[in-house]
Amino acid sequence: MKAILIRGGHLVDPSAGVDAARDVLLKEGKVAAIEPPGKLTAAAKQVDAEIVDAAGLVVAPGLVDIHVHLREPGQGYKETIATGTAAAAAGGFTTVCAMPNTIPVNDSVETTRWMQSAERNPSARVFPIAAATRGSMGEALTEYGSLKAAGAVAVSDDGKPILGEAIMHQALAAAARAGLPVIQHAEDTRMTGGCSMNAGALAFRLGLRGMPVAAEAGLVERDLRLLAELKGGRAHLHIAHLSTAAALDAVRKSRRNGLHISCEVAPHHFVLTESAVGEYNTNAKMNPPLRAESDRKAMLEGLLDGSIDCIATDHAPHAIHEKEQEFERAPNGITGLESALGLTLDLLHRKHKVSLSRLITLLSTQPANLLNLRGRGSLTPGACADVVIFDPKAEWTFRASATRSKSTNTPFDGWPMLGRVRMTISEGRVVYRWEPSASAEGSDASASQERVRL
Amino acid sequence: MTPTKAIPEPVRVATPNPPARDCSRSLLSVTSLGVEDVSAILRLATELESEEPTLRARRLAHRRIALLFYESSTRTRTSFELAAKGLGADTALISSQSSSIEKGESLKDTGITLRALGAECIILRHLSSGAPYLLAQATGLPVLNAGDGMHEHPSQALLDLRTMLQALRRPEEGPGETLLKGVTVAITGDILHSRVARSNALLLPRLGAHVILCGPPALLPDVALELGPGISIERDFDRALKQAKVVMMLRIQKERLTGVHIDLDEYTARYQLHRQRLLASAPEAIVMHPGPMIRGLEISSEVADGPQSVIAEQVRNGVAIRMALIQRALTPEPQPQAKGRATAKKRGRA
Numbered sequence: 001m002k003a004i005l006i007r008g009g010h011l012v013d014p015s016a017g018v019d020a021a022r023d024v025l026l027k028e029g030k031v032a033a034i035e036p037p038g039k040l041t042a043a044a045k046q047v048d049a050e051i052v053d054a055a056g057l058v059v060a061p062g063l064v065d066i067h068v069h070l071r072e073p074g075q076g077y078k079e080t081i082a083t084g085t086a087a088a089a090a091g092g093f094t095t096v097c098a099m100p101n102t103i104p105v106n107d108s109v110e111t112t113r114w115m116q117s118a119e120r121n122p123s124a125r126v127f128p129i130a131a132a133t134r135g136s137m138g139e140a141l142t143e144y145g146s147l148k149a150a151g152a153v154a155v156s157d158d159g160k161p162i163l164g165e166a167i168m169h170q171a172l173a174a175a176a177r178a179g180l181p182v183i184q185h186a187e188d189t190r191m192t193g194g195c196s197m198n199a200g201a202l203a204f205r206l207g208l209r210g211m212p213v214a215a216e217a218g219l220v221e222r223d224l225r226l227l228a229e230l231k232g233g234r235a236h237l238h239i240a241h242l243s244t245a246a247a248l249d250a251v252r253k254s255r256r257n258g259l260h261i262s263c264e265v266a267p268h269h270f271v272l273t274e275s276a277v278g279e280y281n282t283n284a285k286m287n288p289p290l291r292a293e294s295d296r297k298a299m300l301e302g303l304l305d306g307s308i309d310c311i312a313t314d315h316a317p318h319a320i321h322e323k324e325q326e327f328e329r330a331p332n333g334i335t336g337l338e339s340a341l342g343l344t345l346d347l348l349h350r351k352h353k354v355s356l357s358r359l360i361t362l363l364s365t366q367p368a369n370l371l372n373l374r375g376r377g378s379l380t381p382g383a384c385a386d387v388v389i390f391d392p393k394a395e396w397t398f399r400a401s402a403t404r405s406k407s408t409n410t411p412f413d414g415w416p417m418l419g420r421v422r423m424t425i426s427e428g429r430v431v432y433r434w435e436p437s438a439s440a441e442g443s444d445a446s447a448s449q450e451r452v453r454l
Numbered sequence: 455m456t457p458t459k460a461i462p463e464p465v466r467v468a469t470p471n472p473p474a475r476d477c478s479r480s481l482l483s484v485t486s487l488g489v490e491d492v493s494a495i496l497r498l499a500t501e502l503e504s505e506e507p508t509l510r511a512r513r514l515a516h517r518r519i520a521l522l523f524y525e526s527s528t529r530t531r532t533s534f535e536l537a538a539k540g541l542g543a544d545t546a547l548i549s550s551q552s553s554s555i556e557k558g559e560s561l562k563d564t565g566i567t568l569r570a571l572g573a574e575c576i577i578l579r580h581l582s583s584g585a586p587y588l589l590a591q592a593t594g595l596p597v598l599n600a601g602d603g604m605h606e607h608p609s610q611a612l613l614d615l616r617t618m619l620q621a622l623r624r625p626e627e628g629p630g631e632t633l634l635k636g637v638t639v640a641i642t643g644d645i646l647h648s649r650v651a652r653s654n655a656l657l658l659p660r661l662g663a664h665v666i667l668c669g670p671p672a673l674l675p676d677v678a679l680e681l682g683p684g685i686s687i688e689r690d691f692d693r694a695l696k697q698a699k700v701v702m703m704l705r706i707q708k709e710r711l712t713g714v715h716i717d718l719d720e721y722t723a724r725y726q727l728h729r730q731r732l733l734a735s736a737p738e739a740i741v742m743h744p745g746p747m748i749r750g751l752e753i754s755s756e757v758a759d760g761p762q763s764v765i766a767e768q769v770r771n772g773v774a775i776r777m778a779l780i781q782r783a784l785t786p787e788p789q790p791q792a793k794g795r796a797t798a799k800k801r802g803r804a
Contacts, residue, residue: 194712201680205656207583207605207649207713279482280584324562324592326582328603 001428003027006042008037009054009389013061014361015378024059025049026385030447034380035409054389057422060360061379062094062124062386065337067158067183067240067264069125070096073111074103077198079317079406081120084337087315087405089123089432091338092421094386095368095376096124096315099158100131107142109130112150123431125386127153127373131166132182133173136160141170144178153371156183158240159287163189169226173251177233179321181262181371183238184223186247191215196273196328198289206280208327211289217246217295224254227261238370239263241314243288245298252307262370264312267336267343268411270299276411282323282330283411286316299420304352313340317407335410339398340388342417349392349417356392385428394420473676479596479783482586484608484657489630492661495612496619496626498778499771500505502541502593510777511542519543520573522564522589523600524550524580529745530600530609534577541786546573561585562592569593575783578602596783598776604647604710610744611653613768613775615661618700620771621740621764635662640694642668642725643704643752645678647711650683650744651704659684668694671724672714673706691725695735702742703727703753718751728754732762740764 004026011022011034023040025032027047033040044051065088071079081098089098096116100106106115112128120126130152134140136159144155155175162168162184175182192211197203199210220239227237242248242263251263268286273293276284284290302308316333323330344363348354368377375384400413424432481487487495502510519538523531531547538545548568550556561580568576574694575596576584583603590597601607617634619626626633639658645651645667655665655678665685667678679687688694695701706716727741741753741763749755758765 201677204646204675204677205652207603207652254620321560324560324588326561326580326588327584328582394655 001028003032003044004052004385004428004430005040005045005049006052006054006059006387006389009057009059011059011379012356012360013379014357014365015061016380017151017422019355019357020342022059024379024387026387026425028429029385031379031381031383031385034379037404051421052389054422056391057389058356058392059379059389060356061364061377061383062388062424062426063092063317063341063363064095064346064368064373064377065267065313065340066097066154066310066371068096068315068337069101069317069333070098070115071317072102072120073114077406078319081115081122081126083404083406084315084317085122085124085126085141086432087335087403088339089426090404090421092341092388092390092424093337094124094384094388094424094426094431095127096337097153097371098129099129099156101136101159105131107134107136109143109146111152112147112152113393116151124426125376126222126386127151127371129154129156129158129183131155132157132162132175133167138162138164138167141167141174144174144180148178148180148185152180153164153188153373154181154183154238156185158183158185161185161187161189165220165222165226168223169230172226172230172235172237176230178421179372181236181238183240184319185218185224185240186216186219186242187211188215191218194328195284196235196285196289197277198291198405200274200292202274202277206277211287213244213246213291213295215243216242216288217250220250222245224250224259224261227259228254228257234260236260236262241266241288241312242299242302242308243269244295248298248302248307255307262309264310264367265299265303265308266312266314267317267340268334270296270303271343271347272296272411280327281411282325282327282415283334283409285327285330285332286314286334287332300347300352303348304354309370311340311344311362313337315405316409317405318339319407319411320409323409333409335403335405335407337405338403339410339412339415339417341421342396342398342419343412343415344393345419346417385425387425388421388425389423389425391420392418396420479587479786480590480598481608481779481783482590482597482599483606484611484653487608487657489660492612492615492657493630493633495775495782496616498781499616499774502777502781503774507540508552510540513541513781514517514538515542517543517574517784518572519545519780520568520571520576521545521547521600522568522578523547523575524555524578524585525601527579527600528606529772530579533769533772534598534600534609534776534780537773540773540777541780543780546571561588565589565593565595569595570697575780594798598779598783603649603651604652605649606653606656607649607744608653608657609772609776609779610650611657612779613771614650614654614702614742614744616771616775617742617764617768618740620767622699625783631660631662633661637662637699638664638666638697639700639702640666640668640688640698641704642691642694642727643673643703644706645669645674645704647673647707649760654702655681655685665768666694666697670716670721672716677731692731692735695731695739698736698739698741701727701736701739702744703747704744705746705748705752722751726752726754727757729756729760732757732760742768744768
């Protein structure tokens with residue numbers, strides 16, 4: 001593996017409190033040195049490093065997405081680990097945590113290992129999240145200790161909420177002993193049978209059954225109560241894809257009680273509202289559903305005030321023929337790995353003036369910390385050589401047809417994006433390089449293009 | 455088949471861009487109709503109804519129309535079929551029980567197959583809300599929504615409108631915004647699951663009517679108010695009746711009740727339209743029902759068959775209105791109206 005010197009860029013590494021011009025030397029899959037501009041030239045020459053000119057660009061720890069569906073094993077027609085991580089790399093992500101709702105459900109050491117094998121040909125590091133219960137059936141716990149030893153970084157029955165109080169209590173206690181977070185998909189499915197969008201006036205007009213806010217908030221409150229009741233207090237509960245103001249309020253309150261609670265929000269929940277469903281657009285159908293404007297604003301506020309810990313995409317690829325169905329029959333979920341940074345920079349950084357450092361915190365440092373992913377989300381010497389280099393000012397148009405994912409189910413086709421990923425490096429290996437001719441399609445603003453050759 | 459009929463384009467199943475759909479000739483929702491479109495449809499219905507049958511049968515002679523029915527239907531299916539035949543068109547009926555739909559063929563593929571067989575317009579009844587949008591998108595053909603899930607039943611609202619105008623002896627000429635000025639319509643029963651209620655509540659207020667929705671909260675959530683302006687909710691049936699010139703009763707849709715438990719005795723006591731109640735609270739009103747009726751539940755036989763009932767007229771008007779909709783679907787709009795079409799399109803997407 002050739003060493004790489006990233007020269008002339010602006011380093012944003014919240015883990016080290018750096019937001020300044022720095023050169024970065026990567027060697028043997030690790031960060032070898034970080035120094036002010038020009039100071040690493042000799043060291044780079046010594047190891048015959050490839051020189052990456054990052055003038056005018058932001059250099060940051062590779063993005064970390066703790067909520068993706070890579071569909072392998074079992075549903076390779078939607079996505080494979082190779083294609084899903086290729087999309088991750090194109091979106092600036094160097095680490096993804098794969099949910100266990102594969103076929104078979106990832107509730108075993110074998111599947112957990114299989115997903116991490118180099119034979120899957122990944123372009124980003126994959127950390128499996130194992131099923132919290134066998135077959136995600138909500139009845140018997142899986143073996144948390146051995147799953148962790150095999151590489152699982154959390155347990156979850158994502159997509160199938162853990163409804164039973166006793167089993168959720170057991171899961172929290174056992175996960176605390178094993179040192180794993182429990183990730184809950186908070187949806188009281190007793191209130192959402194046959195539902196395909198957010199409950200409210202629009203669902204009523206469209207004649208669709210609606211998922212009430214209470215289905216999410218109610219289960220979050222139940223879980224927080226269970227967490228509070230648990231003796232010892234080491235259990236970590238993480239709420240996946242939070243979507244309602246009511247559930248966020250519950251999380252805020254419980255934080256004051258000192259519980260180990262965290263939560264994530266998906267870009268579509270702070271960018272879009274239920275109105276995107278429009279005339280039954282199945283690419284705006286996901287679970288939790290797009291909500292009302294007041295909920296969207298609450299998600300934004302939660303990101304701005306720090307009560308939401310991180311951004312996670314809930315990347316959920318589906319084949320065209322599955323989405324080209326009657327709205328109620330179409331499966332839930334949208335892809336998200338390649339649009340997350342562009343949407344977040346546009347809305348949080350440009351429109352809401354969130355600093356780049358804070359943004360990298362939400363997209364990299366904090367999610368890595370939440371799941372204890374050592375060496376990720378940071379570019380200090382010794383950390384993994386996971387780097388994203390992006391042009392924060394480039395404006396471009398997202399095209400679903402240009403995706404590296406196997407699937408194109410996104411509501412953001414044709415959307416304006418801010419910030420173009422120029423290069424992604426995973427454990428010292430260049431896994432994505434922006435090709436202006438191939439990907440531009442005439443849609444890129446030329447102003448900030450081509451100052452560097454990557 | 456007449457040799458003059460255009461041969462449809464060869465079907466390329468893998469076509470990346472489905473043909474652009476022609477919103478103006480489809481009828482997927484009443485919200486895509488401007489008031490001037492409504493007036494035009496009423497006029498066309500009258501014109502077609504009074505036309506000499508052999509002349510009328512030349513209008514769409516041997517044009518091909520598919521009736522695609524995923525749900526059972528008596529009135530709607532028969533009247534669409536009679537309407538198409540009255541204009542001279544050839545019809546083919548495809549129902550989910552006796553077609554490849556049973557083998558798992560998708561709505562998109564079914565639509566593409568019908569188009570390849572020469573269908574120029576598809577009339578769709580489907581159990582899933584929004585299905586007509588998918589079919590129109592997939593085929594590029596004009597699609598007439600003959601009822602989709604709990605969403606809409608636009609042709610029913612139009613035939614209801616025609617029935618109201620006739621029974622209330624109001625002209626169908628004049629500005630569309632005032633067609634039903636001063637008329638209060640009480641729609642009572644299972645509003646939540648009713649596509650008829652939605653189409654009427656979305657259409658009638660734009661023509662000047664006031665719509666009162668009436669029923670228990672389990673079948674009529676407060677959010678129904680947000681359908682649009684000109685709508686109010688009244689839980690007390692007698693109070694609703696006292697204000698109404700038109701009383702529209704709806705069946706409880708048992709097949710769509712999920713987790714909702716209705717005490718039928720209590721429901722009948724509070725919301726059944728029976729003779730005494732009608733005489734006491736709305737002796738002058740007309741009584742409507744889109745069918746199928748459950749006699750003895752939401753409506754008594756005496757009222758259904760009584761002098762105030764216009765239920766049979768509704769069915770009769772179904773043929774005229776559906777002739778107009780089919781004629782409209784298969785006739786390209788003349789150039790001068792292109793502007794109106796553009797605004798209708800915009801409204802439909804808003």
